[in-house]
Every structure is written in structure tokens, then in C-alpha cells.
Amino acid sequence: MGPGARVPLPRLAVDGGRLDAALNGGLLLAGCHELYGPAATAFALMLVLACPRPGPILWISDGHNGGRGEDGRLHGDGIAELGGDPARLWLVAAGGVVPMLRAASEAQACPALAAVVLESHGEARAIDLTVTRRLQLAAAGHGVFTLLLRGGAPRPSAALTRWQATAAPARRLAADAPGPPRLAITLARQRGGPADMSQLLEWNRDRRRFVAAGQSAGQPIPIGPVPIGTAFGRRLTHHAPPHPGAGAAVAVHAKAVAA
Helix, strand or coil, rough: CCCCCCCCCEEECCCCCCCHHCCCCCEEEEEEEEECCHHHHHHHHHHHHHHHCCCCCEEEEECCCCCCCCCCCCCCCHHHCCCCCCCHHHEEEEECCHHHHHHHHHHCCCCCCCCEEEEEECCCCCCCCHHHHHHHHHHHHCCCEEEEECCCCCCCCCCCEEEEEECEEEEHHHHHHHHEEEEEEEEEEEEECCEEEEEEEEEECCCCCEEEECCCCCECCCCCCCCCHHHCCEEEEEEEECCCCHHHHHEEEEECCCC
């Protein structure tokens, strides 16, 4: 690379095809991205598992469940089924939107973290244009991959991208067993780039990444509303271990709930 040449910013490939081309190579890791829809939690989990940055993943919830059903909570066994290490996920129940945002502000300043996920429920009107601008500036400044899960209708935002995610039927394997989980995603908005693009993605647990579903053989079969097994569904209580770089955010008692 010659003198004065710009160093490419790290990115996370989404589909290895047209979505990544529209994103100039994938999701910018030093950025904040918004996720909506009934499978937004699943999509966020898969994205952070695919993130190439080392270190813990801090998942901060506002502590409410008004926007998602019981399927939307995380479970360690299911994370392992997706090829991830449950010990990497530190779960924080912040007890409200404002405490969640305060914890995120500390977490984004910690370079030891691989990613920060903020999980809000309902309208969460406190997350306005100014707040999302701060989240984006912090993500860009510190390089921590940041995902914002939002309920309710889309609102003005300074996030780099906005995605809608829903569950999709899995393809049929031998003996009529369902294949790997699939998601139907739509790039609804991209700041300064093309959008309104949809793709069917299939999760590859061995490589911890998505592939376009058209690259996989097999017929789709219905598998229910959330296609990632026990990653959502059972009750798990976890105390996040302290980390010297993440401040008080990771010392909060966290609960991941399922049946």
C-alpha cells in the first residue's frame, strides 16, 4: 500500500454477495447498526458470533419484555448449538432504558470488548436521534461493534444501517430433519448508500457466518417462529464477571429468561 493510501476499515461480511457489495464489503465494525423485527434478537446474536474481533460480547437489556415474547431471550445451550461460546456473552439487565444507555456508554469505551448489544423493548422514546448519534460516534471512535435492537415503529436514527429480520423456513435434510437456521433480512436503510434490499440467509455454525440461502441445496420446511433451537427458550440466571476495562456495566446482575 503506497504512501497516503487509506487503510480499509474492518468489516463483517453478511452474505458474501450483493448485500456486502452494497455495504462496500460488509457491515462496518466501527459503527452502530439498528435491528428490528420478530427475529432481530436471533440476527443480532448471529452477527456478534460472526464478529472477528476477540473478547467478550456485552449484551445489555433495558430489563423489560414489552416488545418481545419469551422466544427472544438467550440461552447458553443454544448459543453453543450455533457454534458460539456462551462464556463470551456477558448479560446485563439494566433496569430501564436510561441505565442501559449509561452502561453502553461505558462499554463502548472498552477496547477489550468484541461487541456491545443494546436490547430495548417497546417504543423506548428515550432512544432518539441525539442518542443514536452518540452511540454511532462512540462506536466509530472506539471501534467497538455496536448493535441496537429496537421495538415499535422505526424512528429517526443516526445508526449506519437499519435491518429488519424475520424467521424463515429451514431446508430439508435427510430423514426430514430441519437444516440450519434461516433468516429473511432486509436492509431497510443505509446512511449514504443503497438500501431496500432483501436476502434469505442460512447460518453456518462451523464457520460462524451466514451464507446466502441460494448457495445451499434442499427444500424449505417450516420450523416455527424462531429458528435457532434452544438459543431462545429456557431460563438462565448469570452473574457477569467483573472486567477491569468495562467499568460498572458488567457487574450488573443479568437474567436470560425462557420456559
